[in-house]
Structure formats: C-alpha cells, structure tokens
Amino acid sequence: MxxxxxxxxxxxxxxxxxxxxxxxxxxxxxxxxxxxxxxxxxxxxxxxxxxxxxxxxxxxxxxxxxxxxxxxxxxxxxxxxxxxxxxxxxxxxxxxxxxxxxxxxxxxxxxxxxxxxxxxxxxxxxxxxxxxxxxxxxxxxxxxxxxxxxxxxxxxxxxxxGWRRSEWCFSLNHAGIIVILAGGLVGSFSGMKGFIDIHQGQVARSFVLRDRFDRPTSQSIPLGFGLRLDKFEIERLPPEFRLYVYRKDGSGFKPASSRGMAEATAWTEAGEAGRSYRLIAAYPDFEMTTEVRDAPEGTGAPCLQLKAVDRDGNIHSFTLVAGEAGRDAAFFPESRTVLRFAWEESAIRISAETAPERHIVMFRRAGTKGAFEEAAMTPGEGRASLGGSDVAVLAWYPDFAYDSATKTGSSRSPEPRNPAVRVSIQPAGGPAVEDYLFANNPGYGDADGTTIGDLQLRYRYEPGRKPADRDVVVVGATEEVLDFRHGVLKERGALPAKRTDKIARGVNATVVRMSACAEEVHVPVTRSRKWRNPVAEIEMRASGKVEKKFLKAGMPLDLGDGRNSLVFQPKPDDVKSYRSQVSVIFEGEPVSKETISVNHPLSFGGYRFYQSSFRREDPSYSGILVVKDPGLPLAYAGFVMICLGAIGRFYLQPWLQKRRQRQVA
Amino acid sequence: MIVEHTVREQTLLISLLAAHSAAILLWVAGTASRRKALVTASVWTFAAAFALNGVLIVDRWLEAGRAPFKTLYETLLFYPWCVGVATLILLALHRLRVLIPFSSAACIAGLAYAMAKPDVEIVNLPPALQSAWFVPHVVTYFIAYGALFLSFVLAVLAIARPAWRSEETGKGFEEHAHGAVMFGFTALTLGVVMGAVWGKEAWGDYWTWDPKENWALVSWLAYLVYLHVRMVRGWTGRRAMAVCASSFAAVVFTYLGMSLLPTASESLHVYQQP
Incomplete structure (x- = not known):
C-alpha cells in the first residue's frame, strides 16, 4: 500500500x-x-x-x-x-x-x-x-x-x-488546469501580439509584431484587411478645480492636501508658518474689470464709464477720466471718431489748425555734459552745419526695421511706431559717416546719444497735428455732447436722458455712469462659465492679518515656510475615455464602423484590437494593440472548469453528500 | 453648512477604532470574568462596528460616485469590512466568539494604517478600471482575504490549542480553519479568474506575469499546497495548520508588499503611494 x-x-x-x-x-x-x-x-x-x-x-x-x-x-x-x-x-x-x-x-x-x-x-x-x-x-x-x-x-x-460521476469535481479541477495550460500552449505557438501606430485618416493594413516582453520587433504582419482611424477622441470629465497644498519632498513636490471648492470656503491651516487660507470665490474665466465709484470730495476725478459694442458684437467697457492725458479719449475706428470727455467746456482744446510733423536733430559736443542744441530738418532735403560738422538727414523710417541679410534699414509700416532717420555726418576735414538715429532708443547702448566724430546726436520725432475726422466731446458739468468735424464744432446736443441710448449718431456707445468726483475700483468678474482662465480669490491669514490674493490656476503661492505652496488646479486624471472610431476596410470598401475604447476591444478577422496608447502632443494619434490568441477558448473553458470545480468540491459535493446521508437516515 | 466628507470620514474612522477597541475589551473582560453577557456585548459591538464600516464605505462610494476600491487607502477601509463579513458568518454558523478580538485587532490595524496614509483626495477612476469586472473582482478578492485571515487565526489557534472543541458543535479549530480556507480558496479562484478575464478585455492578455498576478498565483498555489498536504498521512494537525498559517503570509505580501518588489514599477496593480 x-x-x-x-x-x-x-x-x-x-x-x-x-x-x-x-x-x-x-x-x-x-x-x-x-x-x-x-x-x-x-x-x-x-x-x-x-x-x-x-x-x-x-x-x-x-x-x-x-x-x-x-x-x-x-x-x-x-x-x-x-x-x-x-x-x-x-x-x-x-x-x-x-x-x-x-x-x-x-x-x-x-x-x-x-x-x-x-x-x-x-x-x-x-x-x-x-x-x-x-x-x-x-x-x-x-x-x-x-x-x-x-x-x-x-x-x-x-x-x-475521473470520468466516474462521483469524481466530477475532482476532474473539473484537475483537468481544468490542464485545459488552461493547453490554452496557454496554443496561444504561445499560434498566437501573436503586435501594435499599430496610426493617425486620423490613415489606414493600417499590417501591424508591427512584438516580442514576449512587449518590445517592438522589425517584423510586420499583414492583417488581410484595412483598419482606418476615422477619429481619435479623448473624453474628459468636467474640470474639478481644487486648492492643493504641495509639500517639498526630496527633489520634488507632492500634494499634501486637496480641498474641493465647497470645503475650501472654511479657514484651513496650511504649511508650517501658521498661515491659514480660505476660498472667497472662483472665477472660471477670470477678468479684472474696473468700476467707477463715487469718491470722497477732493480725492477722485471726473469719470465717464462707457459701454461700447463693436461691429462683431463684442462688448467693451472702459472709463474716461477728464483732464488726464491719454485717458480722456477713446478712438472708434469704425466711425473714425475720437470720443472725448471733459468736465467743463473750457477745458476742451480742439482746433481746425494743422501742423506738419517735425524731425529734430539734437546735438552737442561729444564728451561734454551740456544741454543739447536742436535743429529741425527735413529728410532728403538740404544740409546744415551743426557744431562744426556738415549734417544731412538722408531718409526717414516711420517704423524702422533692420534687415540683417541686406544690412539695410527699412520701414515695416507707415505708422510712426519706431521712428528713425539715416543721417550723414561729415566732421570738418574728415570723411562723411552714415548712421541711424532712433527716436525711441537714443544712441542704442549709450543712453546719452549716438557719438559720430566729435558730435553726440539724438533724434526726436514730433508728429504733425491734424484734426480728427470727427471729435465727439461729452461735457460732464452741462451734460452736453459736442460734435466736431475736422476740428470745427458742428452740433451741440444734450446727453441722452435714457442712458441706454447712443451718445451720438454713429457712435455705438452708451453711458454707464458719470460722476464729477469718482475713483476707479478693480472688480474681478468671469467672462464665461468655461474654465479658460481660472483664478481663485482667496484670503490668506498670517499672524492675525488677513490679505486678499488672486491665485491664477497652476501658479504656486508660497505659504511662508519655503516648503509648502498653495496651488489652484484641476483634479488630475480627468480622462474618462480614450476612443478610436475606426472603419474596417475590406477589398477597398469600408465594411463596418466600430469604436475601440479601453475595456471594449474590437474583434475582427481573428484579431482583437485594443485601445492602448495616445500621445499628449499629437492628438490625432492612436496606439492600437493587436492580439491573436487561438488558445483563448481553451483557457476560458479551463477557467470555467476550475471555478465550477472549486465550488462543487468544497460546497456542492459535501451538501449533496449530507442530503444523501439524511435521506438514508 | 456642508458637512465635509473628509471630516465625516475621520469621525467614522475614529468611531470605528473605538468600537473595535471596545469589542476587544469587552471580550477580554467577559472571558476573564467568565461572564457570558460581556462576550455577547462584545459580539454586538463588533456587529455595530461592521455596520458602521459599511456606512463608511457607502458614504465614500456616494461621495466618489464610483466603487471605493481604487487606492490603498480605500481598500484599507474595505478590508476590515470583509474581515467583518467572514467573522460574522463564522459566528453565525459556528459560534466562534473567540475570533472577535483577533478580527477587531485586524480591523484596527487596517483602519489605523488607513488613517496614517489617507488619500489626499478622491481620485478619478482611470479608463482601465471603468469596467463591470472592477467591483466583482475586488470584492471577491477581499472577501477571500477576509476569510483567509480567519483561517490564519484559526490555524494558529489550532496549533496552540489542538484539543479544544466547541461546546455547541464539537468541532476543533483545525476543522474551522479548513472551512475558512475552503471558502477563501474558492473566492481566490473566482477572483483570479475574474481578474484574468478582465485583463483580457482591458489589456489584451489574461495573464502577463505581472508581479501582482504572480503573487496572486503564489497565494493560490500556497493554499493549493495546503489542501494537498492535508491529505497526506501524518500531515494533518499541527503540520497542516503550520502550512495553512504560513500561506497567509503570501496573501499579506500580495496585498501590501508589492511596492517592495524591483519588478513592481511596471505593474498595473501596484497601489501608488501618494
């Protein structure tokens, strides 16, 4: 025995x-x-x-x-x-x-x-x-x-x-393993695994074989049909912005805490410097606008807040400040109109006079610190003797650009954005030298001016004066609108009583608010509900003092200890699904349209196609795994056998046995 | 006022730790003073903790909008519940009240580990885990782990007290340990098969010799060795129980030891430490 x-x-x-x-x-x-x-x-x-x-x-x-x-x-x-x-x-x-x-x-x-x-x-x-x-x-x-x-x-x-009825569980278990091993054997001999790298619109007719470690080989296997990638799409979950505290950990930063926007409205201590933060508001599409508010006497200025609609329907909001150069007027290109704001009519300086533009060459002896002398010159005309040198302005470039290939200067546009002149300087008894002078950048390198021979030179451009086609002036004190054409007052009317009416004919702007003594306040708003420019408005409390801060998404805010930072950002891993929409092409004709996504492979022609990879920087790319395993039915049969076998052996058989014993008893 | 989920979860975790500690104390007090009422109270405390654990999981499930079995932390909340299921089944079937302190201790260990390594946030489920197999695979596995933990406890008890017999059923610890292994092994088999089928659907292979898969196989083989060893003459009793108890080491390593392996970096199963 x-x-x-x-x-x-x-x-x-x-x-x-x-x-x-x-x-x-x-x-x-x-x-x-x-x-x-x-x-x-x-x-x-x-x-x-x-x-x-x-x-x-x-x-x-x-x-x-x-x-x-x-x-x-x-x-x-x-x-x-x-x-x-x-x-x-x-x-x-x-x-x-x-x-x-x-x-x-x-x-x-x-x-x-x-x-x-x-x-x-x-x-x-x-x-x-x-x-x-x-x-x-x-x-x-x-x-x-x-x-x-x-x-x-x-x-x-x-x-x-094992073929006896009483041994069915034993046999299912033991033969099940054999069947699984047989499935594996069949798979390893006649199965294969490969990969298709494909872009939208391309058709794959073969795949690159992979070895047993999933590494690509040089062998390409024809599929026998075509697989066209019609579309690859990544479906994302709606962005969920949260406030993270990142802690420095070795060489990198790791999230130490994460709070959703609802939770973050309560004060939370963060970092090691005893600071606390709380969320006041979140702006998906942040924009800082200015609002005009009444100011205490003597502190503000007369302000006119306007709303204008352009030809494309975009709404622009802006504020004119009376008496402040550069901020007291706005240009409406569509009607070639300058809209001005003055509190009193006496402050208006508009005339029909014109004045030509002027080119001023400024000069002094090189090495001295004296005041510059000035001479008005016309480009391409005449010469002048300045400080003992013979000077001529050869050419004018309103918007200078230097072409390094031809080594010459030229003007990019007729607008005087970067005015420059080419000058010729001939010191007494010396040869003539040509150089450029720049209005925006006197003597590039030497802030005092360009030194040529024994002269130090500068150039100033004075734009000519020309009345605008139309000036519309809002006079605050009398609530009047004055309409000038080419500098001449043509019409005088009252500011519309109904603020939603246009200020003047042809000027698509309405008054939002006008005040004799106002100040501008910056107000955060969101332009839309889309997360285009997310910003969190937070309060930070440090040693009893509370400070308001705007935290742009992804920009870390140090929490005062050099180790922890607060970051407003979306929750990672927001990909819900990777999907390749494909067409199976057989003998040149698309025969079926299918979708391959993770966990939902496509079975066709003895192969299974799996959504396997994507490229962040290449959104039209899809990586598709191709698997052929003729041993799969055997393996699955084996799986079923051992599952049934285990349940049968440990539960069903003892139960049946007990029942039989009870029946016998 | 929104009651924050994190605060709620912390409160539930602390209550759970307290309940399990109370279950242990009641059991010890009842056993030492031979007062049955205290032991019964311990059983009910354990059952209450189990129910509370269920609340914790359901709460997180609702908060996450998905099954909370993705991260190590989440499974550490689920594992004690599975130990609870297995314990309550054995209590109902065999009145094995002796399991209470061990099960509670295991729950405390799991929950304390969870509290020490909480998730920073509820992470989204990546596409590969969005599968109908996700819940059955994980639940089956953790039920198996719970049952196999009890088989370990019972095997150790069988080695320590081979002569003990239950007053109600007349069975010894060894038979109960074997029963727990049968249950756990069946679940392990179903779990590994479900994992294989899921792997085929998600990644193209039902078996890829991935470290977690390999250790699942090692655990399965370890219990298979036990099941065969037990049938050899001279290997029942303490020897078989020693094999049974040591097989549980493979389960623990499969669950928690993967990040120690040099081959784990490429694994799809390893819980990423936050």
Missing amino acids: RDIHFQEPARSMNIRLKIDPATAVRIRSSVLGVFVVTSALVAAGQAWSAARGTALASPGAIVAAGLLALGAAAVFRRPLYAWLVSLPFSVGLLGAILFATALGTVIVQGAPPEAFTAKYGTFLAGAFRAVGLEDVFHSFAFRGLMALLALSLALVVVDRR
Missing part, C-alpha cells in the same frame, strides 16, 4: 498499480525529487541553449535524447507513475512552481543584458543567468515544470478514474 490516504475513507483512492511499500513516497523525499527534476530541467535548458546551432542540436540527436528519456521512463515506469500520481509529488511540484514564480518577481525580468549586469553585478547576474532566472517564466525549466504539472494532472485524473 502506498503511504497516502484521504481524509474521507468513502472516497478512497483507486489504486490500479500494485506499489511496493519500498517505493512509497514521502513529502520530504518528494520535495527533494522535485528539486532534482527542476535542476535537471535547468541543466537541460542550458544545454539546449548551448547546443543550439551546433551538430548536437540536430533532429537526430533530439530524437535520440527523447527516446533515451522515454526508455528510462519505461524501465522505471512503476515507481515513476506512483510518484507522479502521489500527493507528495503534487505538493513538491506546486511548491517548486510557487518558488519559481516568487523568484520571478524578486529578480528583474527580461532586462537588457547590460542593465541586468549593472543591477546585480557580474557574479550574481552570471549566476542568475546560469539557471535562467533572468527570464523565469519563459525558461525551459519553468515550461518543463508546467509540462510535468500537466502530465501529473492527466495521470492523476486517469488514476482516479
């Missing part, structure tokens, strides 16, 4: 071979035996890889080795069989697979040889390689263990006559 027994004598083992007690196996010796077998498999694997390509690996030699192994097995068939179907063997074999699997997670797998050696050193790396540990799961030895497992399971099922 064998040295094994079952807990339940009712289901004793059916032993078909008479086994001598001397050959009976115990766990300890069985584990040792499995160890020896595993070592032999490792050695065989290494011998095989060493012999590959040499005469030793000829088909004849392989057949001979196989026959030798079979012969040995035949000679020792009884003890071998007894061992293979024994429980101690199963324990030993499962233990060996367990140990190998664990090793395969502790040692880096499938690394390039240099990286592997760099990680473990020459000695360890060599030792690991000698036993196939650099790639456990694809090694000869591991596959050998799997084969041994399948063999042992098959023998066990046969030995226990």
Whole structure:
C-alpha cells in the first residue's frame, strides 16, 4: 500500500498499480525529487541553449535524447507513475512552481543584458543567468515544470478514474488546469501580439509584431484587411478645480492636501508658518474689470464709464477720466471718431489748425555734459552745419526695421511706431559717416546719444497735428455732447436722458455712469462659465492679518515656510475615455464602423484590437494593440472548469453528500 | 453648512477604532470574568462596528460616485469590512466568539494604517478600471482575504490549542480553519479568474506575469499546497495548520508588499503611494 490516504475513507483512492511499500513516497523525499527534476530541467535548458546551432542540436540527436528519456521512463515506469500520481509529488511540484514564480518577481525580468549586469553585478547576474532566472517564466525549466504539472494532472485524473460521476469535481479541477495550460500552449505557438501606430485618416493594413516582453520587433504582419482611424477622441470629465497644498519632498513636490471648492470656503491651516487660507470665490474665466465709484470730495476725478459694442458684437467697457492725458479719449475706428470727455467746456482744446510733423536733430559736443542744441530738418532735403560738422538727414523710417541679410534699414509700416532717420555726418576735414538715429532708443547702448566724430546726436520725432475726422466731446458739468468735424464744432446736443441710448449718431456707445468726483475700483468678474482662465480669490491669514490674493490656476503661492505652496488646479486624471472610431476596410470598401475604447476591444478577422496608447502632443494619434490568441477558448473553458470545480468540491459535493446521508437516515 | 466628507470620514474612522477597541475589551473582560453577557456585548459591538464600516464605505462610494476600491487607502477601509463579513458568518454558523478580538485587532490595524496614509483626495477612476469586472473582482478578492485571515487565526489557534472543541458543535479549530480556507480558496479562484478575464478585455492578455498576478498565483498555489498536504498521512494537525498559517503570509505580501518588489514599477496593480 502506498503511504497516502484521504481524509474521507468513502472516497478512497483507486489504486490500479500494485506499489511496493519500498517505493512509497514521502513529502520530504518528494520535495527533494522535485528539486532534482527542476535542476535537471535547468541543466537541460542550458544545454539546449548551448547546443543550439551546433551538430548536437540536430533532429537526430533530439530524437535520440527523447527516446533515451522515454526508455528510462519505461524501465522505471512503476515507481515513476506512483510518484507522479502521489500527493507528495503534487505538493513538491506546486511548491517548486510557487518558488519559481516568487523568484520571478524578486529578480528583474527580461532586462537588457547590460542593465541586468549593472543591477546585480557580474557574479550574481552570471549566476542568475546560469539557471535562467533572468527570464523565469519563459525558461525551459519553468515550461518543463508546467509540462510535468500537466502530465501529473492527466495521470492523476486517469488514476482516479475521473470520468466516474462521483469524481466530477475532482476532474473539473484537475483537468481544468490542464485545459488552461493547453490554452496557454496554443496561444504561445499560434498566437501573436503586435501594435499599430496610426493617425486620423490613415489606414493600417499590417501591424508591427512584438516580442514576449512587449518590445517592438522589425517584423510586420499583414492583417488581410484595412483598419482606418476615422477619429481619435479623448473624453474628459468636467474640470474639478481644487486648492492643493504641495509639500517639498526630496527633489520634488507632492500634494499634501486637496480641498474641493465647497470645503475650501472654511479657514484651513496650511504649511508650517501658521498661515491659514480660505476660498472667497472662483472665477472660471477670470477678468479684472474696473468700476467707477463715487469718491470722497477732493480725492477722485471726473469719470465717464462707457459701454461700447463693436461691429462683431463684442462688448467693451472702459472709463474716461477728464483732464488726464491719454485717458480722456477713446478712438472708434469704425466711425473714425475720437470720443472725448471733459468736465467743463473750457477745458476742451480742439482746433481746425494743422501742423506738419517735425524731425529734430539734437546735438552737442561729444564728451561734454551740456544741454543739447536742436535743429529741425527735413529728410532728403538740404544740409546744415551743426557744431562744426556738415549734417544731412538722408531718409526717414516711420517704423524702422533692420534687415540683417541686406544690412539695410527699412520701414515695416507707415505708422510712426519706431521712428528713425539715416543721417550723414561729415566732421570738418574728415570723411562723411552714415548712421541711424532712433527716436525711441537714443544712441542704442549709450543712453546719452549716438557719438559720430566729435558730435553726440539724438533724434526726436514730433508728429504733425491734424484734426480728427470727427471729435465727439461729452461735457460732464452741462451734460452736453459736442460734435466736431475736422476740428470745427458742428452740433451741440444734450446727453441722452435714457442712458441706454447712443451718445451720438454713429457712435455705438452708451453711458454707464458719470460722476464729477469718482475713483476707479478693480472688480474681478468671469467672462464665461468655461474654465479658460481660472483664478481663485482667496484670503490668506498670517499672524492675525488677513490679505486678499488672486491665485491664477497652476501658479504656486508660497505659504511662508519655503516648503509648502498653495496651488489652484484641476483634479488630475480627468480622462474618462480614450476612443478610436475606426472603419474596417475590406477589398477597398469600408465594411463596418466600430469604436475601440479601453475595456471594449474590437474583434475582427481573428484579431482583437485594443485601445492602448495616445500621445499628449499629437492628438490625432492612436496606439492600437493587436492580439491573436487561438488558445483563448481553451483557457476560458479551463477557467470555467476550475471555478465550477472549486465550488462543487468544497460546497456542492459535501451538501449533496449530507442530503444523501439524511435521506438514508 | 456642508458637512465635509473628509471630516465625516475621520469621525467614522475614529468611531470605528473605538468600537473595535471596545469589542476587544469587552471580550477580554467577559472571558476573564467568565461572564457570558460581556462576550455577547462584545459580539454586538463588533456587529455595530461592521455596520458602521459599511456606512463608511457607502458614504465614500456616494461621495466618489464610483466603487471605493481604487487606492490603498480605500481598500484599507474595505478590508476590515470583509474581515467583518467572514467573522460574522463564522459566528453565525459556528459560534466562534473567540475570533472577535483577533478580527477587531485586524480591523484596527487596517483602519489605523488607513488613517496614517489617507488619500489626499478622491481620485478619478482611470479608463482601465471603468469596467463591470472592477467591483466583482475586488470584492471577491477581499472577501477571500477576509476569510483567509480567519483561517490564519484559526490555524494558529489550532496549533496552540489542538484539543479544544466547541461546546455547541464539537468541532476543533483545525476543522474551522479548513472551512475558512475552503471558502477563501474558492473566492481566490473566482477572483483570479475574474481578474484574468478582465485583463483580457482591458489589456489584451489574461495573464502577463505581472508581479501582482504572480503573487496572486503564489497565494493560490500556497493554499493549493495546503489542501494537498492535508491529505497526506501524518500531515494533518499541527503540520497542516503550520502550512495553512504560513500561506497567509503570501496573501499579506500580495496585498501590501508589492511596492517592495524591483519588478513592481511596471505593474498595473501596484497601489501608488501618494
């Protein structure tokens, strides 16, 4: 009898071979035996890889080795069989697979040889390689263990006559594993895995094969049909802006806390400097506008706040301040009108007079600190003697630009944005020198002016005066509107009593507010509900003092300890779905439209297509994994078998047994 | 006034820790003074803690708008609940009140770990996890983990008190440990199969030799070794229980040890530490 027994004598083992007690196996010796077998498999694997390509690996030699192994097995068939179907063997074999699997997670797998050696050193790396540990799961030895497992399971099922009705759970469990292993085997022989890199509009007719470590190979496999990427889209969740505290941790920053906008309205301590913050408001599409408010006597200025609508329907809000140069007028290009604001009529300076533009050359002796003398000159006309030198203005450039290719200056536009002149200077008794003078940048490099010969020169541009086509002046004190054409007063009317009416004919602006003594206040608003320019308005409290701050999304605000920062930003990982809309193209014709997304692969033509990657910087790109696995139905069948087997073995069978016993009783 | 979810969760966590501590104290007091009422009170406290744990999970589920099993923190809230399920089942079936202090201690450990490593925020579910398999796979696995934890406790008790027999059922710790393994192993099998099918749908392979998968296999094989060892003559009793108890180490490592592995950086399963 064998040295094994079952807990339940009712289901004793059916032993078909008479086994001598001397050959009976115990766990300890069985584990040792499995160890020896595993070592032999490792050695065989290494011998095989060493012999590959040499005469030793000829088909004849392989057949001979196989026959030798079979012969040995035949000679020792009884003890071998007894061992293979024994429980101690199963324990030993499962233990060996367990140990190998664990090793395969502790040692880096499938690394390039240099990286592997760099990680473990020459000695360890060599030792690991000698036993196939650099790639456990694809090694000869591991596959050998799997084969041994399948063999042992098959023998066990046969030995226990698993086809009997009473053994259905046992057989489902044990044969289930065989079926899964068979599925894996089929998959590894006739399955394949590849990748398609594709852009919108392109058609893929083949895929790049990948090796077992998922690395691309140089081999391309034709699909037999085409796959056209019609559209690739990334669906995102609506942005959820939150206030994060980032803490410096080593070299980088890591989020230490995150609060939603509702939560963040309560005071929260943050950082190590005893500061607290709270959210006052969040603006999805932030804009700082100015509002006009009445000011205490003597502090403000007369203000006119206007709202104008341009030809495209955009609303512009602006404020005119009387008596403040540059802020007392606005230009309406559509009606070529200047709208001015004055509090009293006496302050208006509009005349029909014209004055030409002037080019002033300023000069003094080089090296002196005296005042510049001035001379008005006309470009291209005449010469003048300035400080002893003969000076001529050769050309004028309203909007100067230097072309480094031709080494000449030119004007980009007729607008006097960057006025410059080309001058010719001839000192007494010397040769003439040509150079440029710039109104905006006197003597580039030397702020005092350009030095040519013994002169230091500057250039000033005075624009000519020309009355505007139309000036519309709002007089605040009398609430009148004066309409000037080319500097001549043509019409005088009252400011509309109804503030929603236009100020004057042809000027698409209305008065929002007018005040004799007002000040401007900056008011944050949001232009829209879209998160285009998100800004959080927060209050920061430090040692009892509360300060208001505007925190632009993504801009860190230091919390005073040099380690923590407050950041207003959206919650990361907002991608809801990656989707490739594809058309299957067969014989030049699109035959079906499909959508591939994560967790929803497309099955077609024996392949499965998976949404696998995308490129942030290349939104029309989609990476599609292609998998062919003819072993899948077998593997799934095996899965079902072991699930049913486990439930049956542990719950159904005992329950049925109990019921039968009760019936008998 | 909005009651913040984080505040609510903290309150629930602290209440849970208190309830489990109370369950342990009541059990110890009841056992030491041989007062059945105290032990019964301990059982009810444990049940209340289990219910509260359920509230915590439902609350987070509603707040997140998805199943709260994504991060390590979230599973650390779920694991004690699963230990609770397994414990209450064994209490109902076999009146194993001795499990209360051990289960409560495990819950306290899990919840305290959760409190020490809270999530900064409720993260969004990446597309790969948006699958019908997500909830059944994780729930099955954690129920398995809960049952296997109890098998570990019972195996240790079987080694320490091999002669003990239940007054009500006449069964010893070993039989109960085996029962817990049968339940846990069945769930483990279903969990690994669901994971494989899900893996096929999401990533194209039902098995990729990913470290977490490998350790799931190691745990499964460890209990398979136990199930076979137990049938060998001379290996029942303490020896089998020792194998059973040590198999649980593989489960713990599968759950919490993945970030220690050099191969984990490429794994899709490893919980990212915030």
